[in-house]
Amino acid sequence: MKFPRNLLVVISTGFPLSIVESWTPSNRTPQSSSTIATETGACSTADDVSPPQEILPPVSVVTILNGGSTLQSLPAGYVTSFPHLVMTRDGSDFKMSDIPTGGGGGFVNPHSFTDLWIPDSMDPPPAMRLALSALVKDGQLRCVLPGIDSFVTTAGGTTWHNWGLNSVPLASEWLDYAYVPLDQLRISAYARGPSPDGPGADIDPATWKPLLEGLSVERALGSLFSVLSDPPPEIAAADGGFRLLTIPLPETSFESVENGGVVRVYLSEYPEPRKLLDLKSGEACGGGFLEVAVRVVASGTDSNYLPDAYRPLFAK
Numbered sequence: 001m002k003f004p005r006n007l008l009v010v011i012s013t014g015f016p017l018s019i020v021e022s023w024t025p026s027n028r029t030p031q032s033s034s035t036i037a038t039e040t041g042a043c044s045t046a047d048d049v050s051p052p053q054e055i056l057p058p059v060s061v062v063t064i065l066n067g068g069s070t071l072q073s074l075p076a077g078y079v080t081s082f083p084h085l086v087m088t089r090d091g092s093d094f095k096m097s098d099i100p101t102g103g104g105g106g107f108v109n110p111h112s113f114t115d116l117w118i119p120d121s122m123d124p125p126p127a128m129r130l131a132l133s134a135l136v137k138d139g140q141l142r143c144v145l146p147g148i149d150s151f152v153t154t155a156g157g158t159t160w161h162n163w164g165l166n167s168v169p170l171a172s173e174w175l176d177y178a179y180v181p182l183d184q185l186r187i188s189a190y191a192r193g194p195s196p197d198g199p200g201a202d203i204d205p206a207t208w209k210p211l212l213e214g215l216s217v218e219r220a221l222g223s224l225f226s227v228l229s230d231p232p233p234e235i236a237a238a239d240g241g242f243r244l245l246t247i248p249l250p251e252t253s254f255e256s257v258e259n260g261g262v263v264r265v266y267l268s269e270y271p272e273p274r275k276l277l278d279l280k281s282g283e284a285c286g287g288g289f290l291e292v293a294v295r296v297v298a299s300g301t302d303s304n305y306l307p308d309a310y311r312p313l314f315a316k
Helices: 218-228 273-278 308-314
Strands: 061-065 070-075 084-090 093-099 115-119 127-137 140-153 173-176 186-192 209-216 242-254 262-268 288-297
Touching: 084 218, 093 218, 127 186, 127 209, 127 218, 140 218, 140 242, 140 262, 140 288, 186 242, 186 273, 209 242, 209 273, 218 242, 262 273
Parallel strands: 061 173, 084 242, 115 288
Antiparallel strands: 061 070, 084 093, 127 140, 127 242, 140 173, 173 288, 186 209, 186 262, 262 288
16 A cells, blocks of 8 residues: 655654754663652552552653654653544544543543553453554644553443543654655564563563564554545644544454553564564664553542542442
């Protein structure tokens, strides 16, 4: 399938210079337990988990690659403020669902580059599936990146993507749309349990188990370009702002990973993605990369500080 290039606005001139930072490995340093978020949200803090918890290197910038070398970077805090939409097929049309990202309605910002918090005893439990995500500006594609579509569908049929802090994973390494062979991109995902030697220990690559390997994202890209050829108002607003768009991949659902475990997702044309597991957390893999540690936390159902926006979800 041939993908159009006429939607491109060259990324090297698209980002305001005031938000572009150079990236070096020194931008990523091991995170101490004292830096784990403890602000009030629909989920409680990470203090409620039992096994030794993985502490992944914090992400201070999102790296944007042009097929292997660093092109640009964006401050991670800025990226988490982007409006975020989930695109699903509704018959012959596409449905856009907004993920509340804070700033209104009583919701907290759910984005996280390092953690995925699962509320304890949530009924029904959250569902997970792999996704292709994209960065869009004024209805035009800028970047593609691997994603995880995490959501809860209640008995009444309402789907929640934001169930509190650290409920929407984000990739830390993105691919510039202009520089990658889109028709060769494949998505692969792996998971492992908590390290038996505790946080920060070296990991044997053999402990990673494949969730899915080498899946083409061509169909999702086709849907993306179909929508961008006549973008709806949600993503076409000429307000100078960026938007994240997530397209779930069909038949890629997976069960929630063991408490204390880690999930990695790669988006790359590299023919042997399993070899990328030899890299340590924080090492550039030359492709799109997402890594989160899964943590089971108290749901906050009985908390006096539960924001009203989440009460329909956590109501007993």
